[in-house]
Amino acid sequence: xxxxPDDQRLTAYALGELEPAESVQLExxxxxxxxxxxxxxxxxxxxxxxxxxxxATPALExxxxxxxxxxxxGDEPGQKIITPGPDAFSRTSRWLGITAAAACVMAVSAxxxxxxxxxxxxxxxxxxxxxxxxxDKTAENKAVKALPVTIDSRVVDLALNAVADESxxxxxxxxxxxxxxxxPEIAHSAPPGEKRAFQQQVAxxxxxxTVPAANAISAGIEKxxxxxxxxxxxxxxxxxxxxxxxxxxxxxxxQNAQQAKxxxxxxxxxxxxxxxxxxxxxxxxxxxxxxxxxxxxxxxKTRTAAGSERFGRLYDTPFFQAFERPLSTFAVDVDTASYAxxxxxxxxxxxxxxxxxxxVEEMINYFDYAxxxxxxxxxxFSVNLEVAACPWEKGHRLVRVxxxxxxxxxxxxxxxxxxxLVDASGSMNSPLKLPLLKSSLAALTRNLTEDDRIGIVTYTxxxxxxxxxxxxxxxxxxxxxxxxxxxxxGTNGAGGIRVAYDLAAKNYIKGGTNRVILATxxxxxVGITDNGExxxxxxxxxxxxxIFLTALGFGEGNINDERLEQIANKGNGEYYYIDCxxxxxxxxxxxxxxxxxxxxxDVKIQVDFNPAKVDSYRLIGYANRxxxxxxxxxxxxxxxxxxxxxxxxxxxxxxxxxxxxxxGGVAAVKxxxxxxxxxxxxARKAALxxxxxxxxxxxxxKAPDAGLEDEATEFAIGLRDSxxxxxxxxxxxxxxxxxAGFGMQLRESEFRGMLDYDLLLELAGEGVGEDENGLxxxxxxxxxxxxxxxx
Amino acid sequence: xSENGNTDKREKLVRRALEEFEARLIGYAASxxxxADRARDVVQDTFIKLYGQDPGKIxxxxxAWLFTVCRNRCLDILRKEKRMENIEQEQVAQIHDKAExxxxxxxxxxxxxxxxxxxxxxxxxxxxxxxxxxxxxxxYKEISEVTSLSVSNVGxxxxxxxxxxxxxxxxxxx
Numbered sequence: 014x015x016x017x018p019d020d021q022r023l024t025a026y027a028l029g030e031l032e033p034a035e036s037v038q039l040e041x042x043x044x045x046x047x048x049x050x051x052x053x054x055x056x057x058x059x060x061x062x063x064x065x066x067x068x069a070t071p072a073l074e075x076x077x078x079x080x081x082x083x084x085x086x087g088d089e090p091g092q093k094i095i096t097p098g099p100d101a102f103s104r105t106s107r108w109l110g111i112t113a114a115a116a117c118v119m120a121v122s123a124x125x126x127x128x129x130x131x132x133x134x135x136x137x138x139x140x141x142x143x144x145x146x147x148x149d150k151t152a153e154n155k156a157v158k159a160l161p162v163t164i165d166s167r168v169v170d171l172a173l174n175a176v177a178d179e180s181x182x183x184x185x186x187x188x189x190x191x192x193x194x195x196x197p198e199i200a201h202s203a204p205p206g207e208k209r210a211f212q213q214q215v216a217x218x219x220x221x222x223t224v225p226a227a228n229a230i231s232a233g234i235e236k237x238x239x240x241x242x243x244x245x246x247x248x249x250x251x252x253x254x255x256x257x258x259x260x261x262x263x264x265x266x267x268q269n270a271q272q273a274k275x276x277x278x279x280x281x282x283x284x285x286x287x288x289x290x291x292x293x294x295x296x297x298x299x300x301x302x303x304x305x306x307x308x309x310x311x312x313x314k315t316r317t318a319a320g321s322e323r324f325g326r327l328y329d330t331p332f333f334q335a336f337e338r339p340l341s342t343f344a345v346d347v348d349t350a351s352y353a354x355x356x357x358x359x360x361x362x363x364x365x366x367x368x369x370x371x372x373v374e375e376m377i378n379y380f381d382y383a384x385x386x387x388x389x390x391x392x393x394f395s396v397n398l399e400v401a402a403c404p405w406e407k408g409h410r411l412v413r414v415x416x417x418x419x420x421x422x423x424x425x426x427x428x429x430x431x432x433x434l435v436d437a438s439g440s441m442n443s444p445l446k447l448p449l450l451k452s453s454l455a456a457l458t459r460n461l462t463e464d465d466r467i468g469i470v471t472y473t474x475x476x477x478x479x480x481x482x483x484x485x486x487x488x489x490x491x492x493x494x495x496x497x498x499x500x501x502x503g504t505n506g507a508g509g510i511r512v513a514y515d516l517a518a519k520n521y522i523k524g525g526t527n528r529v530i531l532a533t534x535x536x537x538x539v540g541i542t543d544n545g546e547x548x549x550x551x552x553x554x555x556x557x558x559x560i561f562l563t564a565l566g567f568g569e570g571n572i573n574d575e576r577l578e579q580i581a582n583k584g585n586g587e588y589y590y591i592d593c594x595x596x597x598x599x600x601x602x603x604x605x606x607x608x609x610x611x612x613x614x615d616v617k618i619q620v621d622f623n624p625a626k627v628d629s630y631r632l633i634g635y636a637n638r639x640x641x642x643x644x645x646x647x648x649x650x651x652x653x654x655x656x657x658x659x660x661x662x663x664x665x666x667x668x669x670x671x672x673x674x675x676x677g678g679v680a681a682v683k684x685x686x687x688x689x690x691x692x693x694x695x696a697r698k699a700a701l702x703x704x705x706x707x708x709x710x711x712x713x714x715k716a717p718d719a720g721l722e723d724e725a726t727e728f729a730i731g732l733r734d735s736x737x738x739x740x741x742x743x744x745x746x747x748x749x750x751x752x753a754g755f756g757m758q759l760r761e762s763e764f765r766g767m768l769d770y771d772l773l774l775e776l777a778g779e780g781v782g783e784d785e786n787g788l789x790x791x792x793x794x795x796x797x798x799x800x801x802x803x804x
Numbered sequence: 805x806s807e808n809g810n811t812d813k814r815e816k817l818v819r820r821a822l823e824e825f826e827a828r829l830i831g832y833a834a835s836x837x838x839x840a841d842r843a844r845d846v847v848q849d850t851f852i853k854l855y856g857q858d859p860g861k862i863x864x865x866x867x868a869w870l871f872t873v874c875r876n877r878c879l880d881i882l883r884k885e886k887r888m889e890n891i892e893q894e895q896v897a898q899i900h901d902k903a904e905x906x907x908x909x910x911x912x913x914x915x916x917x918x919x920x921x922x923x924x925x926x927x928x929x930x931x932x933x934x935x936x937x938x939x940x941x942x943x944y945k946e947i948s949e950v951t952s953l954s955v956s957n958v959g960x961x962x963x964x965x966x967x968x969x970x971x972x973x974x975x976x977x978x
Contacts, residue, residue: 021963028937030944030959059970060938066919067831067939075826075844083822083851084815444973448918594918794827801824 016042018052027056055443061569062444065361065593074790324369324574327636329762332629332668335622336697340642343635344652345416345616345661347607348578349600350566350590351375355759356791357569357592359798365759370574373634373756374663380752380788382660382745384417391728393612394418394655396710398732401742403666404750404776405757405766410667410734413746414618414710421606421657428464428525429609432482434513435498436533437471442500446568450532453565453597455492460605461485464525468516469494472509482520510550517560524718526609527558528586532565535573551584552651556721561654562586563608565600585614585654603786607656611717615652615725618663619645619711624697626670626707626734631764633664633753645713648725654717664753666764667707669734707734747780748789755796770800813859821854821866829874831939835931836878846881850874868949871940875950922972930965933958 016022016039025031026039043050075083333341351372358366387395394416403409433454441447461467465485470478480494513529521527554560562584564577574590581588587608589600600608617640622630632639644650655661711729719725739747754773757765773796781789829850833843850873854862862869923931936947944962948955 019967021960024963024966025944025959028962055970056966059966059973062919062973063923063934063966063969064938066923067935074830075822075848079844079848080822083818083848083855444919444970448973452918797823 016049018049023049023053024056027053028060058443058445061361065357065445324367327369327372327760329757329760329764330632330636330639332631332666332764334624334629335627335670336624336700339622339624340619340645341622341630341632341665342617342619342640342642342645343632343663344638344640345618345655345663346374346635346638346653347378347655347659347661348372348375348581348588349379350574350578350588352379353590353592353596354574356795357590359795359802361592363798363802365799365802368760371756371759372636373753373760374638375634376756377634377662377664377749377752378660380748380792381786382415382417382662382749384415384660384745386417387419392712392726393714394616394712396712396730398710398730399743399746400667400707400732400734401737401746402739403766404739404747405754405768405772406666407767408669409766410669410707411746411750412665412667412708412732413749414620414663414665415745415749416616416655416659416661416712418607418612418655418657418659418661421610421612426526426606426610426657428466428522429461429485430466430482430517430520430522430525430527431609432468432470432513432517432520432529433495434510434529434531435469435471435479436531437498437500438534439500440534441568443568446534447498447500449591449594449597450565450567451495451498452594453591453601454495454530454532456598457601457605458485458488458491458495460602461488461491466520466522467491468513468520469498470509470513470516471498478512478516482516510547514550514554514558514560518554518558521558521560526611527560528563528609529560529584530563530565531580532567533577534568535566535577548580548583551580555583555585559718561611564588566590582653583651585611585651587654587656604656604658607659610657611654612657612659613714614654614717614719615648615650616655616661616712616714617645617650617652619713620665621709621711622667623701623704623706623708624670625701625704628668628670630668631666633666634756635663645711646725646727648713648715648723649721655714662749664749705733706731708732744780744782747776748782749780751777751780751796752792755792755799759799770796770803774800813863814855814857817859817863817866818851818855821851821870825867825870828940829870832871832935833874833878835935835939836875837881842881843878846874846877849877865949867940867942868946871936871942871946871950918973919969922969925972926965926968930961930968933961934965934969937962 022031022035022039026036031039043053074080351370352375354370355366355376358364358370384397385395387393389395397413397415397417399413399415400410403411435450435454437447441450458467463484463486466482467480467485468478468482469480469491479498480491483490485491510529510531513531517527517529551562555562562581563586564581564584566574566577566588567590578588589596589608591597591600619642620630638653640650640652653661709729709731711727713725713727715723715725742750751773754765754768754776756762758768758770758773774793777789777793777796781793784790826847829847830840830843833846834840837843837846850870853873854870857869923934926934933947933951933953936942936950937944940947942950944955944958947953947958951958953961
C-alpha cells in the first residue's frame with residue numbers, strides 16, 4: 014500500500030470510514046511516517062472543529078404547533094387521540110388535580126407492572142388509554158395464571174384495579190377488603206412530595222422498565238396501597254423475564270420493599286455490586302440485566318480523559334449530621350469551565366466526560382438565574398433562598414442559596430488595565446487553539462474604550478512583550494498584534510508571567526480593574542515551573558499589587574484543568590474553558606463586566622443548620638471549595654470573588670429531622686465513639702434552641718480593593734421551610750436542580766438517588782423558562798445526547 | 805402485525821425520529837434553503853410523511869430516509885422558487901431579504917465563527933456532504949444513499965472539502 018499525503022483514504026481513515034483491512038494497513042504505515050500521522054491528526058482536528066461549530070448553531074426546533082401536528086400524524090392538533098409522548102404525559106399528569114393525578118399515576122404504575130410482566134420492551138406510556146387497558150384485563154389475568162411460577166395475584170389485580178377504579182368498574186369485590194376505600198384516600202392524602210416521588214418512580218420506568226425501576230414501582234404500590242390493609246399478605250414482585258417470586262413473609266416483604274424503595278435508584282448503574290444486596294430482595298432472575306448493567310457500568314468506569322488532559326480527583330461531599338456538625342462553610346465559585354468542558358466531551362466527542370472533569374457547582378453557575386439585584390445598598394449582592402422538595406430523593410428537601418451581584422452599567426465599567434499573557438508554544442498551533450484564542454481576544458478588544466489599557470506578553474516561542482500597554486481605543490493596532498502572534502518552537506519563556514505582572518503593576522489603574530489574562534492550552538512554561546511556587550507567586554501579586562488573574566483554557570488533548578483552576582483560585586481570579594468561538598464571546602464580550610469587574614472578594618458562605626429541623630445535610634458540588642468552619646471569620650483566608658452581575662448558586666440536600674429515622678439516616682456520617690455516651694433524645698432536645706428556622710445563611714466578604722489585613726463584612730439571613738413541593742418551586746430552582754442532577758449523574762455520585770436521564774429531562778424541561786440566550790435548551794440537548802451515549 | 809400494532813410502531817418511529825433528528829434535519833434544511841422558518845416547514849412535512857410510511861420498511865434506514873425526503877423537498881422548493889424568480893423577481897427578492905440565512909444567523913450570534921464562513925465558501929456539493937457528515941452525523945454510505953452519489957465520490961468530496969477548509973483555517977492562523 015502506498016499512499017500520498019493527498020490521498021482521500023487518509024481522510025476516510027481519520028473519520029473512521031475505511032474498511033477494517035485497509036485501516037490496519039494504513040495504521041502500520043502511519044507508524045513509520047510521522048508526517049502522515051500528523052496529517053491524520055490535522056484532518057481529525059478540522060473535523061472536530063467543524064462538527065463543534067455545526068452543532069453549536071442555535072437550537073433548532075419545530076414550533077409547538079408543528080410538533081403536535083407531526084405527533085398527530087398530519088391531522089390538526091386535537092383531532093386525533095393518540096398516546097402522548099413522555100413530555101406530554103408529564104405535563105398533563107403533573108398538573109391535574111390530586112385525585113386525577115394520583116389515579117393516573119396508579120394507572121401508569123399498574124401498566125408498568127403489566128408491561129413489565131409481559132413485555133419488558135414495550136414503553137409504558139404507550140398504552141395510557143384506560144378503557145382499552147381495562148378491556149385487556151381478562152387476557153392479562155390469563156397470562157398471569159399461565160406463568161409457571163406462583164404469584165400473589167392480588168398484587169397484580171390491585172394494580173390493575175387501581176386503573177379500573179377510576180372508571181368505577183365493578184371490580185371492588187375482587188379487591189382486598191378496605192382497599193377500594195383506601196385508594197381514593199391515598200390519592201387525596203398523598204402530600205406533594207410523595208406524589209412527586211411516586212411519579213418519579215413511574216417516570217423512571219417509562220422508557221426502560223429495568224428491574225430496579227419495576228421494583229421501585231412495586232415498592233411504591235406496596236407502601237401506599239397496602240398500608241391501609243393490616244391483614245394483607247405483603248408481596249414483593251420484582252423479577253424480569255416473566256419470573257416471579259413471592260415475598261417470604263409479611264414483615265420481610267414489607268421491609269424489603271422499604272429498602273428497595275430507598276435503594277433501587279442507586280442500584281442502577283452500580284450493578285457491579287450484587288443487586289441482591291442493593292435491593293434487599295431475594296433475586297433469582299437478575300442474570301440478564303445484571304450482565305447488561307455491569308457491562309454498562311464498566312464502560313462508564315473506563316471513561317478516561319482524552320490525550321494527556323489532567324483533571325484533579327474530586328470527592329463528593331457526604332451527608333453530615335446537623336446535630337454533630339451544624340456548620341457548613343465554603344468559598345463561592347463563579348468558574349464555569351467545567352460546563353464548557355462537559356459540553357465538549359458530550360457534544361463534540363459523543364462521550365461522557367471523565368468524572369473528575371465534572372464540577373457540579375461550575376455547571377450550575379454556568380447559567381444565569383433571575384435573582385433580583387440587591388436592594389440593600391449596604392451589600393454588593395442579594396441573597397435568595399428557596400426550599401422545596403428534592404426531586405431525586407423522596408422526603409428530602411432541597412435548599413438553594415443564590416447570590417446575585419449588583420449589575421454594572423456597561424457604560425460605567427471602571428477602566429481596565431489588562432495584560433494578555435498568551436501561550437505561543439508549538440502545541441497551540443491548531444485551529445481550536447490559537448485562532449480561537451485570537452478571535453476571543455479580538456472580540457474582547459472590540460469592546461474596550463479609551464480609558465482601558467491593553468498590553469500583550471507571549472511566553473514560550475517568541476517570548477516577550479508583544480505590545481506595550483496602549484489605550485483601548487487603538488483597537489486596530491491591538492488586533493494587529495493579536496493577529497501577528499505566531500507560534501515558535503522554543504520553550505524559553507524566561508519571565509513570561511513576571512513580565513506580565515510587572516507590566517500590569519506599572520500601569521495600575523486605581524479604582525479600576527487590573528488583570529492578567531492568561532490564555533493557554535495547559536503548557537505552563539510561564540517562567541516559573543514549580544507548581545507551588547507559581548501558585549504562591551500569583552497569590553502574592555494579587556495580595557500585594559491588587560492584580561487579579563483570569564485563566565482561559567483552550568483546546569483539547571493537553572488541557573491541564575486542575576492546575577488552571579488552582580492558579581486562578583490563588584490569583585483571586587476565575588477560570589473559563591473556551592471550547593468554541595461562541596463561548597469565547599460569552600465570557601469575553603457578553604459577560605465582560607462580570608469577567609473583569611469584581612464587586613466583592615473573599616466571599617464565604619456559612620450555613621448554620623438547625624438540628625431540630627434538619628437531621629443531616631449535604632452540600633452539592635463545591636467539593637474543592639469547602640472550608641473549615643473556623644476559617645469563616647479568619648479574614649486572611651482567601652475565598653472566592655464575585656464579578657458584577659454574577660450569580661452564584663449552591664444547593665443543599667437536606668434530610669429533615671424525623672424523616673431520617675424511617676430511612677436509616679441515609680449516608681450521614683456516624684460519629685459514635687465507644688468512649689462517648691450517645692446523647693439520648695432528651696439530652697439532644699435540651700441542647701437545642703427553640704427555633705422554627707431551618708437554617709441561617711451567613712455571608713462574609715471584602716470589598717474588591719481591600720487588603721489582606723482589612724476586616725470583612727458579614728451578614729446573615731434565616732430561612733423557614735414553607736414545606737412547598739416541587740411543583741411550587743420557581744423555574745430557576747428547578748433548572749438549577751436539574752443541572753446539579755446532571756452533574757451528579759455524570760459523576761455517578763452515590764447520592765444521585767433516583768436520578769436518571771429521563772427524570773433529568775423532565776426536570777430541566779420544567780425549569781427551562783424563557784431562556785433568552787438559548788443556553789438552557791442547549792443544556793437539554795446535552796442531556797439528551799448523554800442519554801443516547803449511555804443507552 | 806395487526807393494524808393497531810402498526811399504528812403503535814408508527815408513533816414510536818415518529819417519536820424516535822423527532823427526538824433524534826429534529827434539530828439536525830432543520831439545520832440541514834436551513835443550510836439548503838437559507839431560511840430557518842421554511843426549514844421547519846419542510847421538516848414538519850418530512851415527519852408527517854414518515855407517519856404515512858410502513859414502519860417495518862423504514863425502521864432500519866430511518867436516518868437516510870429522513871434526510872433523503874427532506875433533501876428532495878428542499879430541492880423542490882428551490883426549483884419552484886427559481887421558476888417563480890423568473891416571473892416575479894422582485895417579490896422573491898423581498899422574501900429573500902426577510903429570510904433568515906442560517907449562516908448569517910450564525911454569524912450574528914457569533915461573528916467570529918470563521919469556520920462557518922469558510923464552509924459557506926466551499927462549492928455546493930462539498931458543502932452539502934460536509935454538512936451531512938458532520939451535522940447529520942452520517943456515514944459515507946448513508947450520505948451516498950441520500951445524495952445518490954457513489955460512496956467513493958462522497959469520500960472524495962469530503963476529503964477535498966476538509967482540505968480546503970483546513971487551507972483557509974491555517975492561512976488565517978499563520
